[in-house]
Amino acid sequence: MSELIFRTEELTNNQIAELYVASEYEQSIIDKLKAPSPVLLIGSRGVGKSFLFKMSEIQMLQEFSEKKVLPVFLTFRKASLLKTSNPEQFQNWMLSRICSEVLRALKKTGKLSPISSGLSLLAGEESIESSKIDDIAKAFEESWKSPGELIDVTKIPTLDDFLNTVEDLCGELDISRIVLFIDEAAHVFLPQQQREFFTLFRDLRSPYIKCNAAVYPGVTVYGETFEPVHDAVKVSLVRNVNDPNYVSIMKQMVLKQIHDSSLATNLSRHGENFTLLAYASSGNPRYLLTSVSMAEKMDSKSVNQVFRDYYREKLWAEHTKLSDRYPGYRDFIAWGRDFLETTVLPELKKKNDDFIENGNGKGTTAYFWIHNNAPHEVKEALRILEYSGLIYEDASGIRATRSEIGTRYMINLGCLLASEATPSATGMKIINASDIRRMSEYGANYPVYQGVQGKIVGSETDALKEQLDKSIDLLELTDWQKRKMHEISINTIGDLISAPEEKLKQARYVADVRARTIKNAGIAAVCEYLLG
Structure with missing residues (x-):
């Protein structure tokens, strides 16, 4: 069986650019994602939402020196692993992830300078070289290991402070707008998390920042404060089989x-x-x-x-x-x-x-x-x-x-x-x-x-531990990736997401690049398995 790559998470940006088929349909979606209005990209599993997000990011980075629009790609796939005692854990985690990835994108573009005073707020500290905001986001994502533990969130900015800082940074760094590409968004959230996400999605709107989010049809709960028709442009990713091309x-x-x-x-x-x-x-x-x-x-x-x-x-x-x-x-x-x-x-x-x-x-x-x-x-x-x-x-x-x-x-x-x-x-x-x-x-x-009449949506149960004890053979990883994991006694879903990349390198023929690829593919497959 040929080892074709099915997941965008396993591809580098260079590979994505090489594999992109520039059809009129795909490019029309990318153009909407690059435009100022917020977009909900809706499509079932495997249709290419993540791929088009990444391709939009690539094109915007190529155009950055001319158009001054900064793309920031992030994923919320780890939402299913949050297990702290903080009732506002989800909103705090989302803001910490956004701050962390904005900071990372700014570093990549070489836009950082000593005069960028607002960066300390996004970093959660005085120095931007060692960001506490990264540590906070990571602590939330590893909270499933010790459920109920309280995480210090005092370094996370409020939403208003975040928006004001983004405006100041855009002025200081000659950036016209920041565009957030939130991949694997609401479809991995519990219903309450989905409502909180779309409230944040709606509120993260100003002349200096906009959101795009990839969601699935069918299981998305928008909540009472978010109206998809008015608060975003809905784009359905469904390729027309009747198209002559x-x-x-x-x-x-x-x-x-x-x-x-x-x-x-x-x-x-x-x-x-x-x-x-x-x-x-x-x-x-x-x-x-x-x-x-x-x-x-x-x-x-x-x-x-x-x-x-x-x-x-x-x-x-x-x-x-x-x-x-x-x-x-x-x-x-x-x-x-x-x-x-x-x-x-x-x-x-x-x-x-x-x-x-x-x-x-x-x-x-x-x-x-x-x-x-x-x-x-x-x-x-x-x-x-x-x-x-x-x-x-x-x-x-x-x-x-x-x-x-x-x-x-x-x-x-x-x-x-x-x-x-x-x-x-x-x-x-x-x-x-x-x-x-x-x-x-x-x-x-x-x-x-x-x-089916008279049936109601039942209550969700927390079956995370039960799912983590299941075999990695249930995940959508390649046969080769599964064999490599079993070789080093990574047999369960919990084993995989707990293992550092150094552990993965113990498998034969797995070095830095393959370890990162397997880790990324594993996390994506785990979170898709846990909550769809």
């Missing part, structure tokens, strides 16, 4: 990672099979890279096996595992999967078979429609299916039979084609004949809805 763009994403000449040859020799996998990924680069890695020979047998193992089994299993991370949503997770597997997919397959075998109807379909007045519980379940990447919202306000209004969804094409006996034989026929008008419709009172 879609396959060529997805192919470029794969070819830029391939260093194995045999795999490149197989991609060229079995072009139609690659095209099928590109459509099956439904615009998700991680799904496509995983599929290509699993089907190295790219022949029909290998491709059919991908549909059986990945799209018929693994993606569904990952959705079901969300019940462990979000126990309060267990009923909605179970019902949503059942709705797709026993109602939507069989009906879509029946329509597609009828057209392919008998020529009935105007075409095939991958779309279904839900009435606007469907029960709230149904919409809750659908949002979590979006989060998992099993469905994608295609358009809202769509008229269906009898002019009723609702939302049209596209089901993940890989999951749709996985129900075929031999996807390599029939898959492209279904895709090429697709007609968006032939959607399956589910009205306001569809009988199946009764299975």
Whole structure:
């Protein structure tokens, strides 16, 4: 199996710039991220939110001498590890992380000077060479080791002091604006943390600073004080499979990672099979890279096996595992999967078979429609299916039979084609004949809805310790990375996030660069596993 890289966290900025496919769609999103208005970048797992954040940062650094806009990239993925007795721990931690990363970005640009008096506030002390603010952020992130311990937060500035200092620094250092790219933001937070985050997101707005945040659809709680329509520009990262350049763009994403000449040859020799996998990924680069890695020979047998193992089994299993991370949503997770597997997919397959075998109807379909007045519980379940990447919202306000209004969804094409006996034989026929008008419709009172009506979101339980004792084999790390960890007795999730990089270097063939790569990939995988 080829060791393709699925996670942005494992790439350097130089590698990201090399792998970037400058399509019109991707660049239009980057331009919005670089603009003055705050942006919420919304997309399911693996669609490339982190990658576009990093590419925006890279372009802004290249333009910094001319435009004077400073990008600051930070991640909030460690929020799930905060376990102190401070009731305001989360807000304090967020501000400490932001101060720390702003200070780090200023150091990188060479903008620091003795006259920058405001830097001491961001650093939490008199000297900027040894920052206490870094120590505070680290103490919060390691608080899971000693739950309840009180952390000294007196060096963290208030929000007003922070904003005033940013304004002063921009004037002193000839910076027109600071742009925060907050990656892995609200989707790793508990609901209360999400509300606090979006309050901070809204308040961190001035002519001198703006926020961009990457969030998932479905499980984001904005709270009462934040209005997504008014307080930010919402950008959904969903690549259009009907775009005429879609396959060529997805192919470029794969070819830029391939260093194995045999795999490149197989991609060229079995072009139609690659095209099928590109459509099956439904615009998700991680799904496509995983599929290509699993089907190295790219022949029909290998491709059919991908549909059986990945799209018929693994993606569904990952959705079901969300019940462990979000126990309060267990009923909605179970019902949503059942709705797709026993109602939507069989009906879509029946329509597609009828057209392919008998020529009935105007075409095939991958779309279904839900009435606007469907029960709230149904919409809750659908949002979590979006989060998992099993469905994608295609358009809202769509008229269906009898002019009723609702939302049209596209089901993940890989999951749709996985129900075929031999996807390599029939898959492209279904895709090429697709007609968006032939959607399956589910009205306001569809009988199946009764299975989820009356369900409520249950309380979240603190199962952190139980999760930390689980095997690293559950994480989305490469097989090589897992083998290296087991070699040095790093067997559990807790072992991995506790281990310093020096410990990782004890594994054979793991030096500085690989140790940092494994540590970063491990933390990202751990936090995604803990809370989605």
